[in-house]
Amino acid sequence: MKVASGQKPVIGVIGGSGVYELDGLTDTRWQAVESPFGPPSDHLLLGSLNGIEMVFLPRHGRGHRLPPSEINYCANIDAMKRAGVTEIISISACGSFEEALAPGTFVIVDQFIDRTINRKKSFFGTGLVAHVSMAQPVCRRLGDALETAARGLDIPVHRGGTYLAMEGPQFSSLAESELYRSWGCQVIGMTNMPEAKLAREAELCYATVAMVTDYDCWHPEHDAVDVSTVIEVLVRNAGNARNLVKAVAPALSERTEACSAGCHHALDNALITAPAARDPALARMLDAVAGRVL
Known part of the structure; x- marks a missing residue:
């Protein structure tokens, strides 16, 4: 799928069951989406919120069946792209490394440190190599809209900060927690990597709302x-x-051009493999993710 000027935004939300149970969401249907990268976490829930197209994906599957390390992140992002999603709001629980970021605070992060070790982290590989920039790993346009919406709802919100992605499923040791605090991280979680990397490769706008549940x-x-x-x-x-998603959706639906932050063109200069040397089978798998440049 290509994101082009004039294309109507479709807002995707990745999170738990409490997020997709929105008042006012109509024309809802659970739809299976096949991905060449395997099965996503669950069917996608498609619906409309006051005329705005929405797509929801339970990250861990309904009933929370999947631990963080066994989520098929590639299939999840590929399925969202195939469903027409153009921007993704990722909502997940996290621990806090700062006194001021108390439980109940929503942190709109802008950086990640990836400490996961057991996950497939790229759609690309042997036969079709690509390197995307992760210098600014989240969409500032989405971040701005989320911050504005949260403040309008009087939700405790903090803009900016670094999310430490750990492998899990165990929580941190005290030594690890202190180490990550010394690195200047603000929050810790288990699910936003490689999700953010794959969203960038798929040329999707992506922003994280990390909901603080504890102090690690x-x-x-x-x-x-x-x-x-x-x-x-x-x-x-x-x-x-839920209130945040409902409040931010109208602002995100107003976009009429490709993302001003460049998210929808992240692959413009990323492909390295010469066309004649590309693996046709891998190229076919990437029809949704990289079809615009392939």
């Missing part, structure tokens, strides 16, 4: 993070997440 394990006045604590705060955050 560094804070001397708070217990070490556990699942019950995370779920309790997640339930409280879910309403704010």
Whole structure:
């Protein structure tokens, strides 16, 4: 799919079940989308919000079946692109490394450090090599819109910061938590890498809303993070997440040109393999992701 001037934006949301249960979402249908990269986490939920096309994907599958390391991130992003998505809002739980970023705060991050080790991180490979820039890994246009919407709803929000992506599924040791704090990271999570890298390769606008659920394990006045604590705060955050998606959708739907931040042209100078040397089979797999440049 190509993103062109005048193309109507389609807003994709990757997150949990609490996010896609939106009041006012109509014409909803769960649709299977086949990907050459394997099965995505679940069917996609397609619908319309006051005339705005929306696509939702439960990152872990309905019922939270998939741990972070076993999510097929390539299939998820490819399926979203095949469904016509042009911009992605990623909503996920995270731990906080700063006192001021208390549970309930929404952090609109602008940088990542990728510490994951067991995940396929690129659509490209032998026979079709590409290198995209990740200097600015999230779309500032989406970030601006999300910040404005969150402040309008009086949601505690912090703009900017670095998200440390860990492999999991275990939470951090105290030594790891202190190390990542010394690096200047603001939040920690398990799911936004390689998701953000793949969204960039697929020429999709991408922004992360990291919902703080805990203080990881560094804070001397708070217990070490556990699942019950995370779920309790997640339930409280879910309403704010739904309200944020509803509030930001109209602003994102107003775009009439390709993204001003360059997201929709991320592959312009990325392909390295000469056309005559490209693997036809891999090129066919990339028909949605890289069709614009292939």
